[in-house]
């Protein structure tokens with residue numbers, strides 16, 4: 001399940017030396033900070049500043065963070081050449097992946113102007129990597145690396161030659177011929193010239209033979225430019241007015257105009273920021289919104305990659321890094337999927353040759369243009385109005401890599417707002433304009449202390465890396481702490497699928513969206529947020545009447561987690577008590593999620609477990625004030641809960657172990673023990689299915705466990721279908737196991753049983769059902785059953801509800817399944 005909002009990812013594994021200072025803060029200062037409110041921050045900030053200034057350990061840590069000599073990727077020609085040599089050795093042994101990795105490491109430390117044997121080291125490294133990529137069959141990546149080498153050294157014959165080879169293999173004959181023509185003209189050695197000439201002849205012949213169908217020079221040239229991402233650019237819809245008018249809550253009315261790209265939502269949706277009775281500000285529909293409408297898109301105000309993904313995902317667009325990733329050309333720390341992303345993040349276009357080259361004037365206009373297209377491809381990529389979020393961090397220092405991401409994000413927000421208002425104006429005043437809410441007072445002591453320590457540390461780092469006159473006083477510490485609290489409350493986690501086949505998502509980045517941060521949470525959301533690159537997209541997943549709140553899930557949802565777990569999670573992680581519609585009234589999923597079956601045959605009533613009975617009593621005793629978006633109660637709730645809804649404000653009859661319909665009693669302790677006994681059987685099945693070493697006895701035991709669960713638990717209890725936090729439940733795992741044995745009929749039966757339960761818990765149009773339907777369809781496809789078409793259509797409808805026209809980009813395997821299914825029908 002997607003978790004749209006995230007809090008600060010403090011991970012023990014990433015503790016810095018500053019975290020250790022927590023334990024050195026004197027008890028008196030701790031006490032002062034523990035009870036502090038926003039109004040006390042100037043005095044607690046001054047006190048922390050005074051304490052840390054005197055502390056040798058703090059000075060030592062800061063020196064470590066800001067000294068370029070200690071940087072992780074210190075620029076060093078010798079190290080780059082050593083790594084290059086090791087890469088060459090691996091290459092000659094055929095160890096291509098290792099060679100690739102060594103050249104990439106060398107690129108991180110190679111100084112951009114370093115030369116070796118009269119050649120630019122960075123250009124040589126890009127070329128060497130291009131050759132490895134060529135040998136690995138990664139031809140597009142090879143061409144991109146050749147482009148990078150040529151952008152630095154336009155007369156690099158070997159790079160033109162390698163580019164020609166890769167283009168020829170890609171059947172881009174037009175480009176390949178032009179590359180060889182350039183190589184031949186630039187080559188000095190007569191022998192080599194002759195060799196190229198011969199290759200050119202045979203390539204020209206190949207080009208002639210295939211000209212009509214295969215030669216697409218312009219198109220190919222465009223596809224090979226450095227800014228071609230390995231993932232399709234999905235920007236068919238754009239926000240019109242948001243970026244201009246909504247930076248940090250200055251304007252409270254948001255209007256999203258959806259520009260149609262021919263296929264997607266041709267209408268205009270208006271949303272607005274409103275005051276809510278108990279959730280602060282929130283977003284609401286101005287007029288009615290149809291189900292599945294794109295209601296909002298937005299670029300982040302500031303964003304940052306999470307530490308765990310620094311080596312695997314692009315630091316700008318957050319997509320997975322390709323084999324030809326590009327390190328920051330100045331500091332080597334951040335990695336990017338393309339030079340385009342690198343320039344957008346850092347602003348530096350080092351290595352881009354700005355005056356083309358000493359191009360031989362005798363060259364034809366076509367070849368001159370060809371050279372210019374490649375060697376000047378990125379020079380125009382930077383936009384003077386764009387904010388380069390990494391630039392102030394890029395001074396060959398390593399604090400941006402080791403500080404918690406939210407602290408670095410706070411620095412980015414501060415610098416961006418400073419630069420927007422006019423460079424180096426009054427910084428303290430600027431933070432005051434960041435009009436986002438925060439829950440500083442609710443934070444535990446440890447978080448408050450961390451915020452204070454990192455705020456002081458950031459001031460020192462910004463003085464060193466950004467502006468030596470940066471103010472250093474209690475007021476600025478207070479502003480920083482407030483900013484960190486705002487980030488903690490408002491930052492969104494940018495998520496990605498773990499793989500095209502997977503339904504699992506991982507949080508790769510953290511961002512502040514000026515308007516997106518104003519959507520409140522609901523455990524029964526009516527909107528869904530997702531990300532393509534850095535862009536936030538929000539869609540309505542149900543019809544929303546005019547004036548109704550638009551609320552997304554920050555993580556927990558009804559049907560997925562029990563009420564008490566949702567409340568605890570939101571309190572712990574976001575420091576608020578949830579007052580959404582899903583938590584304020586009794587709903588079917590909360591009743592049945594962990595319920596037991598009534599002992600009386602044919603009674604469909606619910607026997608509540610201990611925790612749920614407590615919650616149900618609580619809700620009945622504390623009826624919520626009705627909100628405009630409250631839905632009428634489901635008939636099904638009356639059916640399973642029986643007389644519960646006839647109760648008027650009296651919850652005495654709601655007892656754990658007692659059927660809510662007929663009042664029959666159940667010995668809960670015995671039932672818990674019975675369920676407990678089935679645990680090892682289910683776990684063993686899961687293990688063996690996962691490791692693909694399934695034994696028939698294990699499946700028989702799991703079927704016995706399933707019988708026990710079915711006879712003890714309420715038929716809609718989630719444990720039968722799905723294990724908490726995992727998409728694979730017992731029915732699901734059994735279905736998977738039968739598929740592994742080729743018993744598709746039985747697999748189908750169990751898969752359907754699982755879906756039936758989940759539909760009760762989530763509703764038929766929930767994204768979780770979409771994923772389950774995909775599993776069902778793959779069993780049907782394996783059976784050659786044409787009804788897969790219908791199931792896939794249903795899954796597609798659900799994915800479109802959540803992802804609109806982007807469903808196919810996010811779930812590429814859906815279309816593959818559909819093609820297979822259509823073949824069955826034919």
Ligand SMILES: C[S@@+](CC[C@H](N)C(=O)[O-])C[C@H]1O[C@@H](n2cnc3c(N)ncnc32)[C@H](O)[C@@H]1O
Pocket residue numbers: 278279280281282436437439489490491517518519520521522574575576577578579580
């Ligand atoms: C990302 S902000 C949303 C905008 C915020 N309401 C504001 O006034 O700026 C998250 C904060 O809104 C409040 N909030 C959001 N959803 C809530 C809910 N379901 N119940 C109670 N408070 C909620 C909490 O204070 C939470 O920390």
